[in-house]
Amino acid sequence: MLKGKSALITGSTSGIGLSIARHLAAQGCNIMLNGFGDPVVIEQKRTAIEKEFNVRASYHGADMSKLAEISDMMNAATQQFNNIDILVNNVGTQHTAPVDQFPVEKWDLILSLNLSSAFHTIRHALPMMKQNGWGRIINTASVHGLVASVNKAAYVAAKHGLVGLTKVVALETAGQGITCNAFCPGWTHTELIEPQIMTRASEVGGAFEDGVRSLLSEKQPSKQLVKVEQLAQLVVFLCSGAADQITGVSIPVDGGWTAQ
Numbered sequence: 001m002l003k004g005k006s007a008l009i010t011g012s013t014s015g016i017g018l019s020i021a022r023h024l025a026a027q028g029c030n031i032m033l034n035g036f037g038d039p040v041v042i043e044q045k046r047t048a049i050e051k052e053f054n055v056r057a058s059y060h061g062a063d064m065s066k067l068a069e070i071s072d073m074m075n076a077a078t079q080q081f082n083n084i085d086i087l088v089n090n091v092g093t094q095h096t097a098p099v100d101q102f103p104v105e106k107w108d109l110i111l112s113l114n115l116s117s118a119f120h121t122i123r124h125a126l127p128m129m130k131q132n133g134w135g136r137i138i139n140t141a142s143v144h145g146l147v148a149s150v151n152k153a154a155y156v157a158a159k160h161g162l163v164g165l166t167k168v169v170a171l172e173t174a175g176q177g178i179t180c181n182a183f184c185p186g187w188t189h190t191e192l193i194e195p196q197i198m199t200r201a202s203e204v205g206g207a208f209e210d211g212v213r214s215l216l217s218e219k220q221p222s223k224q225l226v227k228v229e230q231l232a233q234l235v236v237f238l239c240s241g242a243a244d245q246i247t248g249v250s251i252p253v254d255g256g257w258t259a260q
């Protein structure tokens with residue numbers, strides 16, 4: 001069904017983005033990866049996708065906080081694949097501090113990466129999608145796109161903004177074969193959160209699983225981490241024909257966090 005489509009996934013050299021890239025490749029999509037990391041390791045991940053799934057996979061190292069680099073990446077993807085059929089705005093970063101002590105440069109970075117980068121990729125990709133009469137835009141938001149937590153002013157503001165952008169793009173593209181949706185993960189098992197879990201595990205004097213239970217008991221009723229594969233499978237579903245009429249929604253995948 002998705003065979004031969006092209007997919008650009010921002011922030012896809014690790015974690016949720018890499019899993020989305022691999023799952024879309026498994027459906028036959030050609031992939032453009034983006035993100036930071038050791039060039040040798042990134043090249044291994046890129047070639048693994050090509051070999052395992054028999055698709056084309058390329059990589060662009062655009063810093064998603066820099067407008068000129070985003071434009072360069074969008075042009076490169078368009079030249080390479082003729083199209084961008086599926087756009088996953090996944091890049092994101094976090095910093096925690098009380099709002100009156102929040103470093104201004106961190107505020108600017110979080111807003112540019114977690115929100116503005118999606119505006120820029122979408123405005124580049126939409127004319128092609130409109131011309132083709134088909135497109136999928138999927139934004140990685142967060143439970144923090146729906147509810148707030150202390151010390152996360154920039155992240156919560158950016159992710160709420162991303163949920164709002166998702167709705168506007170959905171309305172402006174409705175009936176044109178294009179959908180725009182977001183998904184909103186709770187605590188998800190990526191390398192990013194392992195240090196926080198290990199710190200908590202040592203505080204409660206237990207193992208990794210005890211750290212998970214303690215950390216998640218504050219917010220995530222299931223007390224279980226979301227798996228990156230579960231998010232990636234949701235993205236594949238949102239790209240399918242079954243999801244043609246799903247647009248403008250932000251789907252929580254949070255073990256009950258936002259049901260409270």
Ligand code: NAD
Pocket residue numbers: 010011012013014015016017034035036037061062063064065090091092093113140141142143184185186187188189190191192193
């Ligand atoms: P991650 O750190 O594994 O992934 C982040 C990706 O973004 C990496 O590929 C990294 O290289 C890339 N990146 C960072 N700065 C960049 C920049 N300036 N330019 C280009 N690429 C850059 O983290 P993750 O947990 O997989 O997070 C992915 C998304 O999921 C983020 O938007 C995050 O806010 C969201 N999210 C994560 C969780 C969680 O618990 N892990 C929960 C909710 C939402």
